[in-house]
Every structure is written in structure tokens, then in C-alpha cells.
Amino acid sequence: MKRREVVKGALLAGSLAVLGLPQAQAQEAGAFVKTKRDVPRSTPGKIDVVEFFWYGCPHCFHFEPALNEWIKKLPGDVHFMKVPVRWPSNRVNFEGHQKLYFTLEALGKMPAAHAKVFDAMHKDKNPLANDNQIFDFAVSIGLNREEFANMYKSFAVSTKCAKATSLMEAYGPDGVPTLGIDGKFMTSASIAGTEENALRVADLLIKRARQG
Template sequence: MRNLIFTAVLAFTGLFGALAHAQEYQAGKEYVELKSPVPVSQPGKIEVVELFWYGCPHCYAFEPTLNAWVGKLPEDVHFKRVPAMFGGVWNVHGQLFVTLEAMGVEQKVHDAVFNAIHKEHQKLATPDEMADFLAEHGVDREKFLSTYDSFAVKGQVEKDKKLAMAYQITGVPTMVVNGKYRFDLGSAGGPDEALKVADYLIQKERAAQ
């Protein structure tokens, strides 16, 4: 009997702790609830989007923490990156990312692109600069250039621009859960806390299904 009571107390304490933790996160404080939800890319799954820019030092610093978290996501959660494009080199790097995705090599060279810009101080500001760099990492140079200028890539770039506008982002890195909730590292309180906010919102959406 004593063991049963102790177990019940532990369960209640754990539940109380979870509720107390959940109450730490509030709309209008750690995250913003969008007035007009944005459709997700994979209906039936809880979508987490990271909006980023290859040239952003905060995005670069966030990568290891984010990647470790993404690697542990359950099957009902879909993670995707969307390039933020505010003009100039942001658009160039955004088109680079879309091209790599279209070619199916984004996961292979994503980290290398980040390192090239932030460690090796390469600008990768023109298609030729990108093609030369990517060729060193096993990406066909001519195929990259033709894909970069393709109608499909340019169309996706425009879709991503409209998506970022729908999310109403003003900077990066920014995360959006299920097209409804937006937050960034500043509002959340740092990289680790941002992922706790993401976990909370994922659970919130899962409970609502």
C-alpha cells in the first residue's frame, strides 16, 4: 500500500511539474499565434519550419543544437527548412538552398555551405562561386548551374518568399509550428529554450488532434 501511495504521489508530482512547465509558455510572450494559420506541406503531420539564412551567424550557431533535436523527432512530426529572402544576397543564398533541395543533395552539403561562409569566409554570392565550391563536394557543376536557373527552382523561390510573408517573419532564425505558432530565439529565451517551446507547441497540437 505504501508503495502504491508513493507511486501515486510521484505520478501527481510529475503531472504537476509538466503542467507548471507548460504554463511557462504563453501566446504573446514566448511565441505568437498567427491570426491566419498557414497550410502545412504534409497534412496529417505536425510541421515544424525553421526559416533561416546561410549568411546568418545566429542560424549557424543554432545548427548543432537544432540538428540534434531534429534527429530525435517522432514520426508524426515533419521538419523542414525554408530560406528567408529579404533581398540581395539573402535571395541568392535562398535560391542556392532551393537548388540543392531540387537536386536532392541538400542534406549532403548543407553543413559544408554553412562552414564555407562562416569558417572559410567564402561569400558564395554568385552561381559560379557556388558551382565551383559545390564541385569540390561532389556536386555536378553544370547540373547545378542549369538547375539554379530552372523554371522549377525560380517558382519554388517565389513560393518560399510568399510563405515567409504569410508567417510574418522579421528576422532569422525563426520557427513556426504547424503553421500556427511563430517564435524566435529572442522571444523564447535562447536556442535550448526555443526547442522547449517547440516541444510544448508540438504537444499542444498533438493534444488538439
């Protein structure tokens, strides 16, 4: 889902054939793009893979099953992390959804609660459009409202949100879901053509990152 199209998904053509091409040719063929600027690795000796996502994005919701299976097979030298995006908007609660993710993480409720947020937004049609709706949701999944609200408003969560936004700005995705690889490249279904292509391209870029 493109940043400028939070309701409509972007569909751009791609091809599996690019996977056998040299890097420059593969990039020209549309399998991946360069990051806005190079991002240092978060852990020495580990290849970073980042999924930029938004809970309200239907493409992110539909990508979850395939992505989760792919994550299970990642080698030990890959460090995977999810990063909820936060774009400026007067209409979409990116800030609240980002804080929701890191609050649930801080409370030790992941990954089960992650799936419940997606279900709430896409199956139950709950937009989680403001703090009260988010707090009500937390209660609905068995969390204490006051404990959740305190963590949601905490300095620790604010710090994580700021770091996530800085990472997003460094990579520069213009839509979600997008996979960032080794601080240098990004791919997605809209870039590579399909979800399967995107995961295959990510595998290729991980392999190249390992080779230096």
C-alpha cells in the first residue's frame, strides 16, 4: 500500500526472471530499489531485514502468513525486525498504531497480540482511530487498561517510536509492506510484482549481503 494511497493498493509489474540477473540489471528490471541512504547494521555480523508495515494496510494483513513462514526459515546471521510506519497524516492514526505495537511488545504480548490487532482492524472493522479505541481494544484482549495506558504514554515507548521513525526515514519506503535488506535495498510486492517475488528477491539480497 502506497503512502499516498492508504485505501487503494499500488500494483506494479515485476518478474521472477530478474532473480537470475546481476544486481544492476535486476535493479533496472524493477526487483528492488536502493534505500534513501545507507543504514548501518544494528548488530555486528548480522544482516538486518526490516519489514515496514501499518496495521491498517490490507496488503500487510494478507502478507502476514507468507511472511511468518519465511521468517521461520531465516538463517542465524539474519536479524529480522518489524517497524510500524508513521507518516504525517490528519486522517490516519499512524502515531497511535505505532505506539500500540511498541506497547504490546513492551508488555510481552507479542506475537499473539500482533495478529489480534490485524484481526480487529480487518475482520472486525475497528479502525483504532484514537487512544480510547486502542485502550478499549487492549481490554478486549485481556489487558489491564491502566497498565496498558501507562506503558502507551511512557518514555520507553516514545523512544522506540522515535527510533522506528528515524529508521523508516533513513530507508525511505513509499509504501507498505516493504522489506528493507542490510540497510541498502528494499523490495515489496509492488516493486517485485508479487509477494512471492518479494520474498525471493529478499533471499537473493540476503545472500549478496553475506558475500559482501
